[in-house]
Amino acid sequence: MTDYDIVIVGAGITGAAMALALADSGLRIAVIDRQPLQHPVADPAGGIHDYDPRVSAMTAASQRLLTDLGVWQCMPAERLCAYTRMHVHERDGTGSIDFAARDIHAPALGHIVENRVLTGALHDRLQQLASASQGGTTLTVLAPATLQAYHPDPEHGAQLTLDDGQHVSAGLLIAADGANSPLRQLAGFDTREWDYEHHAIVTTIKTRDPHQFTARQCFMDEGVLAFLPLASADAAQDAQHYCSIVWSLLPERATDLMAMDDAAFCQALSQISEHWLGPVAGCAQRHSFPLRQRHARQYYRDAVVLIGDAAHSIHPLAGQGANLGLLDVQVLAEELIRATKAGRTLTDPLVLRRYQRRRKPHNLAMMAMMEGFKRLYADQPLAVRWLRNTGMRAVDQWSVLKNRLIREALG
Ligand SMILES: Cc1cc2nc3c(=O)[nH]c(=O)nc-3n(C[C@H](O)[C@H](O)[C@H](O)COP(=O)(O)OP(=O)(O)OC[C@H]3O[C@@H](n4cnc5c(N)ncnc54)[C@H](O)[C@@H]3O)c2cc1C
Incomplete structure (x- = not known):
């Protein structure tokens, strides 16, 4: 007799969403995390130090899933920043692309959401369902x-x-325990991995000029810099002046930038961004981490199946990691619920193979694209620079292709 039909290890964005997606399945579910569950974030951000340095650019597909799970509507609206434009350019070239939501008649291209705000709402919903199901024990949180x-x-x-x-015993284990997944390692999965030779610096900044709900990304020989607009209460004097940055660059350069004091760092950032939003007036605490690409060769083995960063971790330049994890959740939940209705066991290779077949090519394609971008923008001969600038300008002017790209990015 097993304690649970399914145990999910990890209650980050992917694991918590997975538990919620299975909450109505009639299966006995437990979710385990080494951290206590987080509380929902209720207040609007009042200043630069109130924001979580980790943010995610959520696509419309992620928004739909989170709405179906009863989570999106519980996040405070004043902490969600709908961005309506995206500007991508090359610092040392002439190419640039502008995407606008209005070109495809959509209200927004996506939302920038602080990870803490999203996880707080996911965990709050988990707590509600776990306490509601205490008698029937369908959803249990061990954290x-x-x-x-x-x-x-x-x-x-x-x-x-x-x-x-x-x-704890379980019929099926779902590993949602992140990029270094202990469960994936304990269960002996093989991975293909390599270093991007980039470190990412993330922090919140305050700028002189308003962000105008535009996400900005600049490609340079030494890496990629993104300014992601953050929400702030309308009444606040500083509305539209906060952005989250992700600056991925060579490790030695990241070490130098991390060693600077705030004023020197803001000056370096103003310079490298060529005053996109005027001078950078201040920054919160900076965090830096190495970027590594990792992809499991198989998504299932025996009674273990991988989702989210445990299955694949990719360069943050497209802001897709959490979105890919949520797509894994949607597909795996569909397959497990279908199997339950058909009376199949959850570890039936037919069931898990279908999940792998539906998700692996998409995740691989996204990883290959990110690797391609990274290589294309690494220090390159003049001819390659000319080609990529010309290509960028051509895409910008070719509205059919551009709109297709926007729709793909929206999910
Ligand atoms: C700089 C940067 C910027 C990014 N920007 C974006 C973006 O704009 N858009 C986007 O979609 N993605 C983005 N990502 C990627 C995104 O943050 C990740 O893909 C996502 O957070 C992964 O979620 P996860 O739930 O799979 O894993 P994690 O968030 O790593 O969660 C794993 C969970 O497992 C728990 N755990 C680990 N080990 C154990 C154990 N032994 N026992 C119990 N519990 C355990 C941990 O406590 C944690 O809660 C970015 C990533 C980086 C690095």
Whole structure:
């Protein structure tokens, strides 16, 4: 007798959404995280230090899924920034592309959402469902609790040992425990991985000029810089003056920038961005981390299936990691619910293979595209520079292709 039909390891964006997507399936679900669940964020941001340095650019497809899960509508509207334009250009060239929501008659290209705001809303919904299902025990949250050991059990699925000594058994385990996924490693999955040789610096900045709800991205020989507009309360004097930045660049350069004091860093940023939004007036605490691409060769093995960053982690330049994870959630939930209705076991290779077949090519294509961009914009001979500038200008002028690209990016 297993304790649960499904145990999800990890309650980040992907794992929490997975638990919610299965909450009505009639299956006994448990979700485990080494961190306590987060509280919802209710107040509008009052200043530069109030924002989470980690943000995600959510596509319309992610918004739809999160709305269906009852999460999107619980995030405070004053912390969601709908962006209506996107400007991409090359610093040392002449090419640029402008995408506008109005070109495809959409209200927005996407929303910039702080990870803390999204996770707070996901966890709040998890708590509500977990307490509502206490009698029927359909959804259980075990947090904080850390996975320490995994024992496959060919007859009944698998057993997990947690750091408090508890043993938990499950018919199927879903690994949503992030890029370094302990469960993926314990279960012996093979991955293909390589270093992007980039570090990403993230922080919140305040700018002199308003962002005008435009996401900006600049390609340079040494990396990519993105300014992502943040929401602030309308009444606030500083509305439209906060952006989250993701600056991915060579590790040595990142180390130099991290060592600077705030004033020197803001000056370097103003210079490199060529005063996109006037001088950068201030920044919050900076964080830097190495970027690594990783893709599991198989998404399932025995009684374990991988989703989100546990299956694939990609360069943040397209802002797609969390969006891809949410698409995994949608497809895996569909397949598991279909299997349950058809009376199949959840670990049936036919079921898990269908999930892999529906998600792996899409995730691979996105990873290949990011790798291509990274290489295209690495220091290149003059002919390649000319070609990419000409290509960028051509795409900008070719409205059919451009609108197609926007729709793809919207999901
Ligand atoms: C600089 C940067 C910018 C980005 N910008 C964007 C963007 O604009 N748009 C976008 O879509 N994506 C973006 N991403 C990617 C996105 O942040 C990730 O893809 C996403 O957060 C992954 O979510 P996850 O739930 O799969 O994993 P994680 O967020 O890593 O969650 C894993 C969870 O597992 C738990 N866990 C780990 N080990 C254990 C254990 N042993 N036991 C129990 N629990 C455990 C952790 O506590 C955590 O809660 C960005 C990434 C970076 C680095």
